[in-house]
Every structure is written in structure tokens, then in C-alpha cells.
Amino acid sequence: MITTLSIKNYALIEKLTIDFSKGFSIITGETGAGKSIILGALGLVLGKRADLSSLKNKEEKCVIEAHFEISKYNLLPFFEANDLDYEDETIIRREILSSGKSRAFINDSPVNLQELQELSLFLIDIHSQHQTQELSEEKVQFEIIDAIADNQEHILDYQALLKGYKSDKSKLNSLLKKQAESAKEQEYNTFLLDELVVAQLKSGEQETLEADFEKLNNVEIIKESIDKSLAIANEEQIGVLHNLKEIKTSLQKIASFSPEYNVLLERITSLTIEFDDISDELTRCSEKLFNDPEQLELINQKLQLIYNLQKKHQVSSVDELIQIQTKLENSVLELGNIEEEIKTLTDSIQQKIITLDNLSGGIHKKRVESVPVLTQKLTTILETLGMPNVRFKMEINNSSTYFENGKDELEFLFSANKGTDFGLLKKVASGGEMSRIMLAVKAILAQYSKLPTLIFDEIDTGVSGEIANRMGEIMKEMSQKMQIFAITHLPQIASKGMAHFKVSKSTIGEDTQSELKLLSNEERVIEIAQMLSGNVITDSALNHAKALLN
Known part of the structure; x- marks a missing residue:
């Protein structure tokens, strides 16, 4: 989990150091206050590309540093494979120089962006609204099914063999030509x-x-x-x-x-x-x-x-x-x-085809077995989120094509109401429904994943009232097994967090700055009341805020 984030000379942030705790944390703030800046800084630590426009002061370098507690996540093999010093509290630092060049370090050892990106896959999943739309993609749908089917190791074996198969096919085509x-x-x-x-x-x-x-x-x-x-x-x-x-x-x-x-x-x-x-x-x-x-x-x-x-x-x-x-x-x-090589390659390809078919057959079998489990879990969670008549229909059909994750084709269909036909998610699900489905998916995956930290960036789009309250409860329950952050505009969700951070923006002279602050209990009541009633905080809003927090 992430324990500390330090930002210096990035976008609207001159200098900031904030500590995080385990469990469920909330981040709120007005539109444009700088929530996206915090995520952008965190993205740089996780290996995203940077440019000179990221610097607040173009004459000084930007430094972003994040501390992660990783003792429980079996990451020693990754560090050994990449010849890096392992520490239970691992520090990732990213520097953007005034020249526009950037440097990255893991425990003070220089690394390239690819190594940083590979490590980040084990540390944090930042879920954005864009990712909600990705739920409609077959690749993402398979990733969900395969997580429940525990297919990851089988798919890695399949992909390694598929790489050899494609290489042999390429060599064979060249030889035949x-x-x-x-x-x-x-x-x-x-x-x-x-x-x-x-x-x-x-x-x-x-x-x-x-x-x-x-x-x-x-x-x-x-x-x-x-x-x-x-x-x-x-x-x-x-x-x-x-x-x-x-x-x-x-x-x-x-x-x-x-x-x-x-x-x-x-x-x-x-x-x-x-x-x-x-x-x-x-x-x-x-x-x-x-x-x-x-x-x-x-x-x-x-x-x-x-x-x-x-x-x-x-x-x-x-x-x-x-x-x-x-x-x-x-x-x-x-x-x-050449004729001998062609024969050798042809034999090798035939053998790989047999093994690929066996591996993909095993993957297919486990996927088919996992579909009822996923369907039942999704239905149960979505019923609590105000979708009592939701239905899913997932058909996995074996094809003759060798895809990157097997030989299956998937039809992932959805119906939100009684009497309506099944349709593709991206065509029939509304924004609010997609948000709830994605939260349900993340909640299910949290039971199978060892990922330390999950950040929800406005996953509450299109929902409100009691549904928002239930979404907050689900995120709170997820935080029992992993560190959860929710960037939200909804007081119902904000009230569920164990810690509450506020992003604000201020103007000092000709300079505009963003800051992130951990709210006290009293400040938190005021923030949630303001989320309920706007800038003019009424007694009713204060009482409602206290009730939500209690």
C-alpha cells in the first residue's frame, strides 16, 4: 500500500507531503481544485511519460516520491529478476529536469520506465471513468473471467508458447518464400x-x-x-x-x-x-x-x-x-x-499446435466453469445497488484462431430490466449502470487479487442517493482486504471513509497553488455539509452530514 506521497514543483503544487493509512480514504474537492493533478503526479511515479509542461517552475526540477509498504505482497522475485535492492518500504522517485529529461529510481537504483511500469502493476490500480468504458471491451471482460478462473499462470504458459509458434510460422513463411x-x-x-x-x-x-x-x-x-x-x-x-x-x-x-x-x-x-x-x-x-x-x-x-x-x-x-x-x-x-529446415519447422509448429490446443482447452474449461460464479456474484452485488432485475449472459465459444489469451470468443450480454432483450454492454447500459457494474466487478476482483491499492476516480458518475450510499458500503467492505481511495463528489460515499482528504486551490498574488489536506473530524463535517448544500451551509446540512458520518 502507498504510505507517503511527496510532490515538489509539479503543475499547481509547489511542495506537498502527505501520509496515507490503510483502509478506505476519501478525496474530495471542487472541480478544478487539483484532484487530477494528484493522480497525474501519482501516474508519473507509476511510469507514465512526462514533459516539461509538468513543471510549475520551469527553472527547477520536479521531484515526485512515493513510499510503498510491500512486505505482504511477495515482490522479492521481481526485485531479484531486475537486479534491484529489495526493501519492505520501497521508495519510488521520479525526477523531471528543467531540460525536459526525466529520471526514475526504485530504492535509489536508476531504472527505466518499463521497469517502473512493470512494478506499478503490482502496486496500484487507478480506475478512471475511461476504464469504465473499457468494460465493454472483450479483452477486459476476459481478464475479469480469467481472474475468477485463476487462469493467469495457464495464460502466461500459453502466451510464451504462442510467441514461439508465431516465430516458427514467420520463419517458415520466410523459408517457403x-x-x-x-x-x-x-x-x-x-x-x-x-x-x-x-x-x-x-x-x-x-x-x-x-x-x-x-x-x-x-x-x-x-x-x-x-x-x-x-x-x-x-x-x-x-x-x-x-x-x-x-x-x-x-x-x-x-x-x-x-x-x-x-x-x-x-x-x-x-x-x-x-x-x-x-x-x-x-x-x-x-x-x-x-x-x-x-x-x-x-x-x-x-x-x-x-x-x-x-x-x-x-x-x-x-x-x-x-x-x-x-x-x-x-x-x-x-x-x-532449406527443405530440411522447412520440415523441422513444420514438425515444430505441429507440436506447438497440439500443446496450444491443450492449453487453450484447459483455459476454456476453467472459463466456462467460472461464468456462473461471476454471474451470481455480479447479480448479488448489483441487486444491492438498485438493479434487482439485472441479468447477464456470457457465452464463451471456442474458435480456430489463436488469440493472445486463448482460442475463445466471448459474447458478454446484459439486461437491466425484466422484459428487455439482452444486448451488448456498451449499447444498452447507461452511464450510471456502467459505473455500478464496474464497481461490482472491482469488488469481486478484490476477492481474487493481491493488489495492495485501488483508486476509484469518480466511479459514482450517474448515481446518487441510496445507491451512492450502497456503493460507499461496498468500497468500505473492499477496504478490509486492500487500500481503497475514492475521489468523489457524493457525500454518501465521502462519509464512508476512514480518512478524508480535501484538495483545494488558492491564489497568492500572481501565483495559484493546489494543496491536499487531511481533514479533522470537525472539518470533515463541514466538508460533507458543503457537499450536501453548497457554499451556504445550513443547520440541516450540518445535521445530515453528522448523521452520514455516524
Whole structure:
């Protein structure tokens, strides 16, 4: 429950600190006095977005701080999951800087708005007139039924599985699209791959083939040149090799006379050996040379195939063709992998469908079982609120669609009077009837909820007299299990509270300020009398106020 609210430099409030107690508290005040400002400040603490217009003094920061007693509400797991320090008295602080930026803290640890909003779901429910209209929405109606059916854990399991199911469906659709697109190219890619596979390309073979082609294509010229070279080298009397050997013999005679001559001998010896080796190599080359037109044609065909493939794929080397071949092979392999992934995802989806159907079936069963309970409780409470002939008809039908909370569709029908047909709430219920139905709903949910605090913002719209008195009694009864606040214009409801706060607005010079004050017993009599009779308080109004309070 909320124990303290401090507001500084927000809207019409310069500085305010107020303490709250458990039970049933009333907040009253004239229209425009600032009740909405209090709720707005509290909304900021609970994670609503802020802007610079919230600041009373634009040069100073706005600070709103709320203290909550949470020891009885099993919130330790939330704090541990979000790496926050847990305190039985938890303090939430929101700061809006003059720059327009805002900061939020839980027990002095900085948090983002999402964390603040998640925690607020466990702390306070602020019920506004807008929420009364939401009662007509199927989502809200299901939330009421599911609270009574104790379906929350089952729905969380269902939603987690539904998220996986939708993710799998999305992946499957993407793969099927990719498969369809790939299939269009697959025939052509397979043709290209087959061409490359048949070519049996090897790295470096183009250079080898081109060299072999040049040899075979010029075999006669090459042989003629080699033979001529051998003749010059090996001529018996004037050949190069013969002359080198003669020079070597001559130098051997003088080598011992000087190191210089010995070096020359060594050099001519090396030259003789090298030239002799060249001559042998030329002989081997000559022996290997022969005219082979068939081999020449085969080499020419392979080179032409390589050149044609390079032109087709717009590359200039065999290595690049091999890379293209690998890419095409991977493409074909990838298509096979896509088919495997499609099968795996399809199996996963089918399994999830079975589990989703089982979970949604369990949710449906508990909902159907809870409908008579909700109908009976609503009817009982609304009879005390002046609706003796009220009837509800709730039909829950299983569909084939996976909604966020199950597979059910709900028809929530209402009739306020005998002899009238059932109709949708938003079409047949008046404002006063909607207010009473919502209060009945909140009263029922209070029996199933562990929420510490509930704030009713003018839920009494459209009612008065004895009905208002009974609404006050219901709220008072609810406050036995939770902290209840009621912002009201009705004295019948205001008189039921254990504590009574008044919002007022005053003008000091050029400045207008709102304040919230806890009324004493005497001040409370006057406030309720004023609610009964207006600004001129009569003795009758005072007596009536005292009677209501007693």
C-alpha cells in the first residue's frame, strides 16, 4: 500500500507531503481544485511519460516520491529478476529536469520506465471513468473471467508458447518464400554447375595447357632450334663444349703459378660443367619433341572450353571459375538445407499446435466453469445497488484462431430490466449502470487479487442517493482486504471513509497553488455539509452530514 506521497514543483503544487493509512480514504474537492493533478503526479511515479509542461517552475526540477509498504505482497522475485535492492518500504522517485529529461529510481537504483511500469502493476490500480468504458471491451471482460478462473499462470504458459509458434510460422513463411524464389533460379544454376563440373577444372591448369599448346603448335621450329644449338655445342673440332675443354686444359697448366689463374680455372671448370648440363638438357628436350596433332587438338578444345566459360561468367582465371562452381554447389546444397529446415519447422509448429490446443482447452474449461460464479456474484452485488432485475449472459465459444489469451470468443450480454432483450454492454447500459457494474466487478476482483491499492476516480458518475450510499458500503467492505481511495463528489460515499482528504486551490498574488489536506473530524463535517448544500451551509446540512458520518 502507498504510505507517503511527496510532490515538489509539479503543475499547481509547489511542495506537498502527505501520509496515507490503510483502509478506505476519501478525496474530495471542487472541480478544478487539483484532484487530477494528484493522480497525474501519482501516474508519473507509476511510469507514465512526462514533459516539461509538468513543471510549475520551469527553472527547477520536479521531484515526485512515493513510499510503498510491500512486505505482504511477495515482490522479492521481481526485485531479484531486475537486479534491484529489495526493501519492505520501497521508495519510488521520479525526477523531471528543467531540460525536459526525466529520471526514475526504485530504492535509489536508476531504472527505466518499463521497469517502473512493470512494478506499478503490482502496486496500484487507478480506475478512471475511461476504464469504465473499457468494460465493454472483450479483452477486459476476459481478464475479469480469467481472474475468477485463476487462469493467469495457464495464460502466461500459453502466451510464451504462442510467441514461439508465431516465430516458427514467420520463419517458415520466410523459408517457403526463399524456396520459391530459389526454385526459379535452380534449373539455370544446375545447368551452369553441370558445365563447370564436366570441365573438371584444376587450379593452374590454364597456364600449363597454354604452354603445352605453344610447344605442340611450334614443334618443328623448336626442334630445329634445339638441334642447331646442339650442333654448335657438340661439333667435334669447333664445338663450344670442345673449345671449353681446350681452355680448361690450358689453364690447368698455369693454375699452380698464381691464385688468380687458379680462380680462372675454377670458373671455366664450372662453366664447362654447366654447359655440359645444358647440352644434355637440350638433348632430352629434342628427344621428347615429336609432332602430335591429336594431342594438340585436345589441348586446344580444353582451352577453348575454359575461354568460353570465362567469357560466360565474366572472369579471367580458372581459380575464379572454381570459386563460382563452389558457390553454385553451395546454392544447391542450401536449397536442400532449406527443405530440411522447412520440415523441422513444420514438425515444430505441429507440436506447438497440439500443446496450444491443450492449453487453450484447459483455459476454456476453467472459463466456462467460472461464468456462473461471476454471474451470481455480479447479480448479488448489483441487486444491492438498485438493479434487482439485472441479468447477464456470457457465452464463451471456442474458435480456430489463436488469440493472445486463448482460442475463445466471448459474447458478454446484459439486461437491466425484466422484459428487455439482452444486448451488448456498451449499447444498452447507461452511464450510471456502467459505473455500478464496474464497481461490482472491482469488488469481486478484490476477492481474487493481491493488489495492495485501488483508486476509484469518480466511479459514482450517474448515481446518487441510496445507491451512492450502497456503493460507499461496498468500497468500505473492499477496504478490509486492500487500500481503497475514492475521489468523489457524493457525500454518501465521502462519509464512508476512514480518512478524508480535501484538495483545494488558492491564489497568492500572481501565483495559484493546489494543496491536499487531511481533514479533522470537525472539518470533515463541514466538508460533507458543503457537499450536501453548497457554499451556504445550513443547520440541516450540518445535521445530515453528522448523521452520514455516524
